[in-house]
Amino acid sequence: MISLVSAPSNLGLRPPVAGGVPGAAKAPEALREAGLFRRFARLGAADAGVVLPGRYVDDDATRAADRVRNEAALVSHALRLADRIGGVLDDGATPLVLGGDCSILLGVGVALARRGRTGLVHVDGHTDFRHPGNSDDCASVAGEDLAAAVGLHRPTLTDLDGLSPYFAPSRTVHVGHRDDDDEADETRRVLGLVLSARQAMAMRPADAASAIRSVAGSAGYWLQLDVDVLDPAVMPAVDSPDPGGFPIDDLAALLSELAPGAVGASVTVFDPDLDPDGRYARVIADLLVGAFERLGAGA
Template sequence: MAEPNIVVLDAPSNLGLSPPEDGTVPGCYKLPWAVRDRNLLELIDAADAGSLVPPRYRANWEPGDGDRNAESIANYSVTLADRLTETIQSERQIVVLGGDCSILIGNMLALKRRGRYGLVYLDAHSDFRHPGHAKAIGAAGGESLVIVTGRGDVRLVGLEDHGPYVRDEDVSVVGVRENDEYIDELTEIGINTTTSQQMNALSSSQLADQVLRTVARNTTGFWIHLDVDVVDAREMPAVDCPEEDGPSFNDIAELLARLLSSPACIGLEVTIYDPDLDPNGECADRIVECLRKAFRNNADN
């Protein structure tokens, strides 16, 4: 029997988010359980690389502290990078199931160890809050793009002296909403950005070609960050900050299929879905179907 071409690794960290309310913790760490229970691995014909258990979540934080759980995130990121480095050696595409967006740090660190890699950032938010313009930083999940490009909490931006983990010119942000408060800064510093509204004017092939020109032209390969809040809130309400006026799951599946078909694509991470906000599991079903379509269509390309 042929070895699967895909391998799935769980990184169920919620360290990069603020508590949803006093006395609770963010539920996105349950994401891998929810999608595995819907037979994701079988549906995409993937091998199982196990799970990397995160440190304890601590909610204590005061303005001026920097990012909540920063030391734990730093340690977890290095360990995740080690696990991803081992998995990359298999030459199979990788799916990392989060968790919050701070898992991007470890994944991009693993790639930076190997050379120059690009990043497709599928997200409703720019995640570009940083000390240069914000009164306080506090949640690494909402600052993940700024951290991997070298502008965030000093405890996270230069792990192993490898920061920044990706160059501005090798990043393509897709799906960010036009009212995002940091979108003008992305444009000013030269990060390629396609808003959710601009996506409507492009076919999936046109958008994929545009993205690939940015993330694969001068790099060894690229990684995909998929924060499911990029999807319109009508289809994906089970996230901490749902946003309207976004693409559909079908739109995302078509784009992913084209990106995954590139030989330069190392894999992707899936983040932010919170099963606590999805009691009937409808959103989990939609995530699994999106990934099934993406990998099925990738195989057909």
Template sequence: MRLTSRKSDRVEPEVEEACGVRELAIIEAPSVLGLRPTGVEELPRALLGAGLVEGLGAVRGGRVEAPAYEAGRDPESGVLNPGGIARYSSALADTVGCALDRGLFPVVLGGDCSILLGNLLALRRRGRYGLLFLDGHSDFYQPSAEPAGEVASMELALATGRGPRVLADLEGLGPLVRDEDVVALGFRDAGESEEAGMQALPPQLGAVDLDGVRALGAAAAARGAVGRLGEYWVHLDVDVLDDAVMPAVDYRLPGGLSWAELESVLRTALGDERAVGFDVTIFNPRLDPDGSIAARLVDCLRRGLSARTGRG
């Protein structure tokens, strides 16, 4: 089983340094170890091909290839690919950490949501950081309640130190993030997760569901969320978007944020100087045969990232 990371190379030949602005480092993390190889692994190619980094000022931060997918559920941990995810998380953390060491702002293109563990591990090696968690699902399942043992449904629980030790205590540094340093924003799966028997979100963890975002307004909800945090990572599962505009995901759920609402949240969160990195997960290009959804997603992401770079 081999993990590889390609060396950095520049996307644009000239990048200007600006006070308080960090150059973007694009890192490809096409792992589906926490889900299934259904097409999510093609996310980096699709978004880069649709022009994600054009004009933003960016360097290539590398690509981390995942080990072979094993479909059998591990009897000890109760999840799929626990060893592979643990090793992949360490390799991804090395690559993200390299970008951070160079003073860059990592933009990690998944893959499924299990890549969050590697991103947070890179930060945990450095100290205490927060997490803004943008997802249509709260992803706080324990293995006994997750029907297929998919880590992409439990990464927030694992990141906060709950679950099998092989993933909840990566490198002996778990939890990767403290409950009080997390805000989950925009989820809408309360009924579904309760029916499945998912463990409850802890009271110390900030939680603003879709109705809460709508009550406050997207920008105000995002300002309130990041106001709770110190330096923080931003995680985006694109199924936080309304299913009517983002059907190219494997687990669909009615409702969700509009494009304008997500852009507002991203501009607020990524434009704050305390943001240290960003990942995008779960978009499945095979469910977008004409590329129109990828193009619209790239437009939204570019607008959000432009608040960080002052470009685009």
């Protein structure tokens, strides 16, 4: 059974303007309004509630140089989200976590590392591999979550509960970045498998999924989906849209192949502030209901 967990954190994002607040925290309720929860309920899914984040603050003027935006609130949210995901897994259900920004991957990682290591399939339009070893501009965990999840960020993020790394790099797969991604070469050196959007789209979905499972594990991986992996022609309601992404049908086909082997999934970075009439929330709802109908069925 799928259990929907709302994780409306925007704590890992940069402010859209000085003093502003990112809109990604509104995503779970925008998806509810678009019918996502009702449609999953018809499939037998449960609503496992909300893990509320702390207040977002544009702390650029006051934050220490060795801290990321909203770090204390972000860590608190990660640990509480880990508890909620752990409870869902203990009940024998499959969590589908609706963010929020990509920093929720830390809470996911803690939850899974507490139970023993699993693989990770990170489907994202960016590698999210910025970290202190390759950048002097580490501040927004939403662009650094994959690096943190495999142990390459500061210990205040990577070693919660003494569990670093949350995912073994050798069992971590990234799919979907554009060819000009700054950290792509390093990501290929560190992770078990890396496929750009162009490379993945050139493969049959079944073949791409087979290659991914051979690294992440035939069952027992977490599936992280950032909707900016879609081309902005079909999904512009994200904070960093870049051309060259997946069409809806191609992404749906790949996710449908991967979903049964996942122990759970998370969905991030949809920004309802960029979707005033709700059309893109409905696009995402259609995608998730179709692609994740069998989430966890083979795990």
